[in-house]
Amino acid sequence: MLATSALELHAVDAYYGDSHVLQGVSIRLGQGRLLGLLGRNGAGKTTCMNVTVGLLPPRRGGVLVFGEEVAKLPPEQIARRGVALVPQGRRVFRSLTVRENLVVAARKPMSGGASPWTLDTVYAMFPRLEERKVQAAAYLSGGEQQMLAIGRALMSNPRVLLMDEPSEGLAPQIVADVMATIRKLKASGLSIVLVEQNPKLVFDVADDIVILNTGRVAVAETTDKVEHGGMDLSQHLGVF
């Protein structure tokens, strides 16, 4: 029998108004694994994140967090169960200081979770944030804002971390830093979904890959199979 998944979307149908955006989407994230969620612009990746955190309740289907059904719960209740989102575009609180951004997100870990993240451990991971702790987030560079968005999610001591295009708009060296951070988080045992446009970035860190194409799962395989299995990915991802 399979071990309980960290996260499972089961036959999810989701709509924006009349627009049927996710059509029977099933995704399984194993505990301690990193799943790369790929797909072209508009494929439905962010919508999967919104469904998972309760911002867009699915019309049909289930969302299970460590085996517990959460699809009908409000976002706050889902966050309490240990799901944190690093949203696309960072969305830090621009008028708050770095420290305030982190403190407002603090939450005790669920019992049995990994060792707790605190201001000190977040600053140890991102020394740059400590250097800039009294600055308003609006004055941070894009890379620093991404560190802050990740640090803020960690302050909630999640069991499942969702990252929506964390490399977007960043210079290559900063992207490399973000990917190194993601590797460390995976090594700490966190279960992670990494949404990306760039398959090469994902192939480097992911255990498993799901590719969405116009709201449906087109591919769900191990990274090794996707990368070396001779699949034709161009129909789902374009040229890369």
Ligand SMILES: Nc1ncnc2c1ncn2[C@@H]1O[C@H](COP(=O)(O)OP(=O)(O)OP(=O)(O)O)[C@@H](O)[C@H]1O
């Ligand atoms: N708030 C909304 N209202 C109506 N339609 C939306 C809304 N947000 C997204 N959509 C539509 O839903 C579909 C899926 O969008 P989604 O943002 O999930 O895609 P994505 O794969 O994350 O793409 P991107 O890489 O551009 O972020 C698209 O057709 C998009 O136009």
